[in-house]
Amino acid sequence: MAHQFPALTSEKKKELAEIAQRIVANGKGILAADESVGTMGNRLQRIKVENTEENRRQFREILFTVDNSINQSIGGVILFHETLYQKDSQGKLFRNILKEKGIVVGIKLDQGGAPLAGTNKETTIQGLDGLSERCAQYKKDGADFGKWRAVLRIDNQCPSQLAIQENANALARYASICQQNGLVPIVEPEVIPDGDHDLEHCQYVTEKVLAAVYKALNDHHVYLEGTLLKPNMVTAGHACTKKYTPEQVAMATVTALHRTVPAAVPGICFLSGGMSEEDATLNLNAINLCPLPKPWKLSFSWVARLPTRRQPRRPS
Amino acid sequence: MNSGPVTMAHQFPALTSEKKKELAEIAQRIVANGKGILAADESVGTMGNRLQRIKVENTEENRRQFREILFTVDNSINQSIGGVILFHETLYQKDSQGKLFRNILKEKGIVVGIKLDQGGAPLAGTNKETTIQGLDGLSERCAQYKKDGADFGKWRAVLRIDNQCPSQLAIQENANALARYASICQQNGLVPIVEPEVIPDGDHDLEHCQYVTEKVLAAVYKALNDHHVYLEGTLLKPNMVTAGHACTKKYTPEQVAMATVTALHRTVPAAVPGICFLSGGMSEEDATLNLNAINLCPLPKPWKLSFSYGRALQASALAAWGGKAANKKATQEAFMKRALANCQAAKGQYVHSGSSGAASTQSLFTACYTY
Numbered sequence: 241m242a243h244q245f246p247a248l249t250s251e252k253k254k255e256l257a258e259i260a261q262r263i264v265a266n267g268k269g270i271l272a273a274d275e276s277v278g279t280m281g282n283r284l285q286r287i288k289v290e291n292t293e294e295n296r297r298q299f300r301e302i303l304f305t306v307d308n309s310i311n312q313s314i315g316g317v318i319l320f321h322e323t324l325y326q327k328d329s330q331g332k333l334f335r336n337i338l339k340e341k342g343i344v345v346g347i348k349l350d351q352g353g354a355p356l357a358g359t360n361k362e363t364t365i366q367g368l369d370g371l372s373e374r375c376a377q378y379k380k381d382g383a384d385f386g387k388w389r390a391v392l393r394i395d396n397q398c399p400s401q402l403a404i405q406e407n408a409n410a411l412a413r414y415a416s417i418c419q420q421n422g423l424v425p426i427v428e429p430e431v432i433p434d435g436d437h438d439l440e441h442c443q444y445v446t447e448k449v450l451a452a453v454y455k456a457l458n459d460h461h462v463y464l465e466g467t468l469l470k471p472n473m474v475t476a477g478h479a480c481t482k483k484y485t486p487e488q489v490a491m492a493t494v495t496a497l498h499r500t501v502p503a504a505v506p507g508i509c510f511l512s513g514g515m516s517e518e519d520a521t522l523n524l525n526a527i528n529l530c531p532l533p534k535p536w537k538l539s540f541s542w543v544a545r546l547p548t549r550r551q552p553r554r555p556s
Numbered sequence: 557m558n559s560g561p562v563t564m565a566h567q568f569p570a571l572t573s574e575k576k577k578e579l580a581e582i583a584q585r586i587v588a589n590g591k592g593i594l595a596a597d598e599s600v601g602t603m604g605n606r607l608q609r610i611k612v613e614n615t616e617e618n619r620r621q622f623r624e625i626l627f628t629v630d631n632s633i634n635q636s637i638g639g640v641i642l643f644h645e646t647l648y649q650k651d652s653q654g655k656l657f658r659n660i661l662k663e664k665g666i667v668v669g670i671k672l673d674q675g676g677a678p679l680a681g682t683n684k685e686t687t688i689q690g691l692d693g694l695s696e697r698c699a700q701y702k703k704d705g706a707d708f709g710k711w712r713a714v715l716r717i718d719n720q721c722p723s724q725l726a727i728q729e730n731a732n733a734l735a736r737y738a739s740i741c742q743q744n745g746l747v748p749i750v751e752p753e754v755i756p757d758g759d760h761d762l763e764h765c766q767y768v769t770e771k772v773l774a775a776v777y778k779a780l781n782d783h784h785v786y787l788e789g790t791l792l793k794p795n796m797v798t799a800g801h802a803c804t805k806k807y808t809p810e811q812v813a814m815a816t817v818t819a820l821h822r823t824v825p826a827a828v829p830g831i832c833f834l835s836g837g838m839s840e841e842d843a844t845l846n847l848n849a850i851n852l853c854p855l856p857k858p859w860k861l862s863f864s865y866g867r868a869l870q871a872s873a874l875a876a877w878g879g880k881a882a883n884k885k886a887t888q889e890a891f892m893k894r895a896l897a898n899c900q901a902a903k904g905q906y907v908h909s910g911s912s913g914a915a916s917t918q919s920l921f922t923a924c925y926t927y
Contacts, residue, residue, distance in 0.1 A: 245681060245720070354691075355743075357571075357740075357783075358739070358783070360567070360568045368691065368692065369674060369691065397567060406732075406736070413729070416679075416680045459725055461682075
């Protein structure tokens with residue numbers, strides 16, 4: 241047999257692959273509504289709304305009770321722990337409202353950063369302890385996918401080999417544990433746009449990071465057909481003076497992906513990482529028109545913007 | 557980016573010179589002059605197994621009483637014991653006069669350590685292999701333990717020999733977790749004891765254990781290097797190289813010693829101040845005889861070669877105690893005797909008396925041992 245100690249049975253693989261495909265079918269993408277309490281507080285503060293549980297609940301209720309036709313565009317919603325257990329004003333659980341619309345429910349699983357000593361202020365992500373038990377409970381409570389965001393940055397001697405390896409490894413452990421519990425892991429290795437580096441340098445770094453991530457997933461026996469990738473688009477740093485077109489962003493992005501992401505991955509749902517809503521959409525469109533081999537769905541995993549003046553969003 | 561000439565070894569040092577000095581001094585103090593470590597960090601469940609064998613109930617008070625007897629032994633214990641590893645509960649327990657155990661030990665000049673790992677988690681896709689949990693919030697826990705009197709930590713990773721074990725994944729994952737733990741310890745002033753145990757379950761021979769132990773240790777030291785761990789401020793707690801428990805071939809202490817020191821001198825950098833072997837189910841006497849032979853082995857041995865024994869220091873003491881306060885003196889004598897014997901062995905000066913009690917020659921093997 242292929243491997244004497246398979247991580248998953250055929251049935252479990254089938255279930256995971258179906259969930260993943262359902263999320264990205266027909267151009268659908270993901271609503272990332274998993275802002276932690278603190279991050280949601282920042283958002284609310286900008287529109288001068290108090291950060292209470294009720295206000296957070298109200299905002300999510302408005303999003304989730306939108307017309308059913310939303311399910312043509314949104315295949316999955318990522319929730320924060322608190323939101324998974326909240327209800328609308330009639331007492332109906334949000335997760336059931338979403339499921340009835342045919343939308344897959346996901347849950348944020350990482351638990352914040354920890355410093356990597358000996359580096360230029362780089363970090364790894366916590367959350368592996370007791371993760372299997374948490375995943376099992378979330379699966380019972382209606383979640384079918386998980387999300388874990390690793391953060392890498394471009395700076396003097398960053399990302400270091402250690403930061404890349406450590407974050408890739410933590411992502412792979414998380415992904416393995418998710419799959420053991422029937423959750424499709426969204427793998428998010430974000431190279432953040434802070435800095436003045438150009439497009440080419442971001443592409444180089446993104447390729448290194450993705451190569452490490454897929455090597456780690458392979459080492460940890462993760463079933464790629466039952467995962468989704470949530471990467472950054474390849475862009476110049478925010479402080480870079482040179483400007484690039486959506487076509488340039490698209491070419492750099494798809495080049496990096498088709499060199500590193502196996503075709504078995506059903507979908508790639510980009511994060512927006514501080515781009516304006518309009519740029520994110522223009523870039524995604526250009527990516528889907530890019531004339532390179534693109535064996536995966538290329539979609540989105542974005543937040544819902546609170547109505548405000550046009551300003552670049554800080555990454556969550 | 558500033559691209560001037562590089563003037564320092566590493567631009568983002570993990571530790572200042574002062575912190576390195578503190579860690580190195582703690583490590584050296586633990587293993588100075590043949591001293592070794594008492595591993596008294598059995599979890600509640602594991603202590604329960606020990607107590608059950610001497611028909612004592614597993615209550616917090618009984619656990620406290622036994623540890624009190626050990627820790628209040630004559631001060632001369634500090635000639636043999638340089639450090640004691642405690643379980644969380646024990647770090648905060650007191651003797652019958654209300655004095656904290658950790659202060660009793662410190663006043664004897666013994667360094668106090670704390671178990672930091674939090675149990676195993678399965679590695680999917682392997683033949684039932686595991687990694688170790690405990691990294692989440694570890695920095696905060698270390699900082700608190702340092703405040704509460706601990707100066708070293710301990711984390712036990714477990715690898716086993718079996719069909720396709722240990723796998724590359726198990727070796728990498730456990731080495732990586734050990735390295736993260738070690739890095740976090742050092743950031744908080746604790747010397748990390750690094751324990752990558754290849755357990756003795758199985759019927760493999762001595763040579764196979766040596767091969768596997770070398771692979772594991774090479775991975776551990778590569779990971780420690782990747783994570784910028786300061787080796788002079790660490791200690792290693794490995795298995796001795798032995799055949800599996802179910803192996804029919806028997807080996808002498810000299811053979812065990814040669815295989816062990818060969819594996820170590822191929823993989824463990826000389827910067828590591830001390831190697832304190834675990835006893836892994838060996839009888840008290842074998843653990844001492846093997847340690848002695850290791851110290852007499854004619855290969856380069858730049859590190860102190862000592863002990864970090866749990867069962868092999870406490871078996872006779874437990875049997876002597878039997879849960880009765882009246883046996884305190886006999887318990888302390890049994891413990892002191894093993895401590896002294898192992899201290900001599902750590903200097904290659906142990907002379908086998910030939911009149912050990914039944915408990916000291918009894919195998920202490922438990923299959924698939926977890927603390």
